[in-house]
Amino acid sequence: MTSNRQLGFSLTEGQESFRQSVATFSKNVIAPMAREIDKTDRMPKQVWKLFGDQGYPAMPIPKKYGGTEQGLVEQSIMMEEVTAGGHSPVVIALLEAAALFSQSVNLAGTEKQKQTWLPEIAKGNINAAFALTEPGVGSDPANMHTVARRDGDFYVLSGAKRYVSFAGISDFIMVFAKTDPTAGAKGVSAFMVETSRPGFKIVDNISCIGLRGHQDEEIEFHEVRIPLFNRIGEEGQGLKIALSTLEKTRTTLCGGFIGLARASLEAAIWYAQNRISFGKPLGDFQALRFPIAESEVKIEAARLLTWRAGWLEDQGQPHAFETAQAKIAAGEAMLHAADTAFSVYGGFGGTQKYVVERYYRDAKIWSYAQGSPEMMTEIVARQLLKRQVPEPLI
Numbered sequence: 001m002t003s004n005r006q007l008g009f010s011l012t013e014g015q016e017s018f019r020q021s022v023a024t025f026s027k028n029v030i031a032p033m034a035r036e037i038d039k040t041d042r043m044p045k046q047v048w049k050l051f052g053d054q055g056y057p058a059m060p061i062p063k064k065y066g067g068t069e070q071g072l073v074e075q076s077i078m079m080e081e082v083t084a085g086g087h088s089p090v091v092i093a094l095l096e097a098a099a100l101f102s103q104s105v106n107l108a109g110t111e112k113q114k115q116t117w118l119p120e121i122a123k124g125n126i127n128a129a130f131a132l133t134e135p136g137v138g139s140d141p142a143n144m145h146t147v148a149r150r151d152g153d154f155y156v157l158s159g160a161k162r163y164v165s166f167a168g169i170s171d172f173i174m175v176f177a178k179t180d181p182t183a184g185a186k187g188v189s190a191f192m193v194e195t196s197r198p199g200f201k202i203v204d205n206i207s208c209i210g211l212r213g214h215q216d217e218e219i220e221f222h223e224v225r226i227p228l229f230n231r232i233g234e235e236g237q238g239l240k241i242a243l244s245t246l247e248k249t250r251t252t253l254c255g256g257f258i259g260l261a262r263a264s265l266e267a268a269i270w271y272a273q274n275r276i277s278f279g280k281p282l283g284d285f286q287a288l289r290f291p292i293a294e295s296e297v298k299i300e301a302a303r304l305l306t307w308r309a310g311w312l313e314d315q316g317q318p319h320a321f322e323t324a325q326a327k328i329a330a331g332e333a334m335l336h337a338a339d340t341a342f343s344v345y346g347g348f349g350g351t352q353k354y355v356v357e358r359y360y361r362d363a364k365i366w367s368y369a370q371g372s373p374e375m376m377t378e379i380v381a382r383q384l385l386k387r388q389v390p391e392p393l394i
């Protein structure tokens with residue numbers, strides 16, 4: 001029986017040649033920098049320029065505003081290949097931060113706002129960041145404390161944000177603040193804030209276990225005056241904009257997770273083939289060969305879920321539920337592969353003689369970006385438990 005439904009798993013010729021070009025770029029250009037970035041905990045300035053030259057910041061931006069308008073599947077492929085070949089997941093965080101900004105403007109910006117800000121990001125001239133998390137608020141942003149008070153044709157912004165990736169090297173930040181502190185989730189609005197504005201301050205640069213060079217900044221706003229023009233969307237729509245943005249960027253982030261899982265898996269395979277114990281390669285022992293096999297299964301499953309979420313976006317359909325599933329699977333694949341690689345290397349897995357110790361550190365911290373694994377599971381559970389299901393037959 002033949003099916004008349006179209007279902008395919010292979011990339012188009014264009015997607016495959018793009019994938020290969022990203023893999024070559026990341027292997028030749030990013031990989032040689034990876035160790036130094038981790039060691040110094042600093043992101044070299046030229047990385048953003050290199051990405052700009054490749055056109056990666058332009059991918060989420062419509063052609064009309066100087067972008068290349070590629071879908072979430074293509075962006076996930078790019079994220080996966082940069083991470084897998086570049087061995088430096090942290091560099092991809094630069095693109096994540098910019099995509100969080102661009103997607104918010106795509107979603108809710110006015111024509112004039114898009115014309116003003118997006119072309120510069122597409123060219124890679126401008127770094128941008130996204131500030132939702134606060135010192136007192138992470139998973140529950142509706143309870144944020146940052147406020148924006150209207151003052152004629154301006155807003156006056158006051159408060160603190162934490163964990164704002166690359167705020168210190170950004171020109172623009174998408175900031176979420178309460179315009180009506182009594183209205184809960186419906187009281188949040190979104191603002192584009194230039195970091196050159198008086199009253200903006202970086203108060204700390206938080207060093208992390210992994211993704212070193214990430215520059216997770218703690219920032220403050222002291223009565224920062226922002227013109228009305230910089231408000232994105234209507235008052236009260238801020239949280240909706242943030243969540244709709246995350247629905248897209250979480251999907252592409254999964255590509256990065258899968259890339260790190262692949263790098264860990266390859267490192268594990270190499271060691272399992274080359275390290276001899278009890279007169280045999282480590283890969284001959286079931287205790288090690290099974291987790292290696294399981295890593296591959298998790299990676300493949302995560303990629304399918306990721307591409308499904310990206311495909312739904314291309315069909316114009318909502319996919320928060322599917323993206324949460326993809327992020328759970330991709331996070332688990334990444335953590336499992338990094339943990340497996342560590343085990344295969346034994347005691348050496350935790351030394352700087354081999355790269356897998358960095359993968360392990362990177363995987364652990366990265367799994368919390370753009371929403372913790374528990375919150376992703378909560379999104380899935382919430383939907384499932386609303387389902388009408390029949391009582392099972394005895």
Ligand SMILES: Cc1cc2nc3c(=O)[nH]c(=O)nc-3n(C[C@H](O)[C@H](O)[C@H](O)COP(=O)(O)OP(=O)(O)OC[C@H]3O[C@@H](n4cnc5c(N)ncnc54)[C@H](O)[C@@H]3O)c2cc1C
Pocket residue numbers: 097129130131132133134137138139140162163164165211214365366368369370371372373374375378
């Ligand atoms: C690498 C990295 C980059 C980041 N970049 C940015 C950025 O650019 N901009 C930005 O705004 N934020 C950024 N973040 C912050 C990130 O979004 C938050 O870390 C995340 O949302 C979780 O918030 P939290 O860390 O404050 O944890 P909390 O919300 O304090 O939660 C702590 C723990 O409790 C669990 N928990 C909380 N509530 C529940 C619940 N209801 N049910 C079950 N478990 C729960 C969480 O899962 C977590 O394990 C980044 C984080 C990382 C790791």
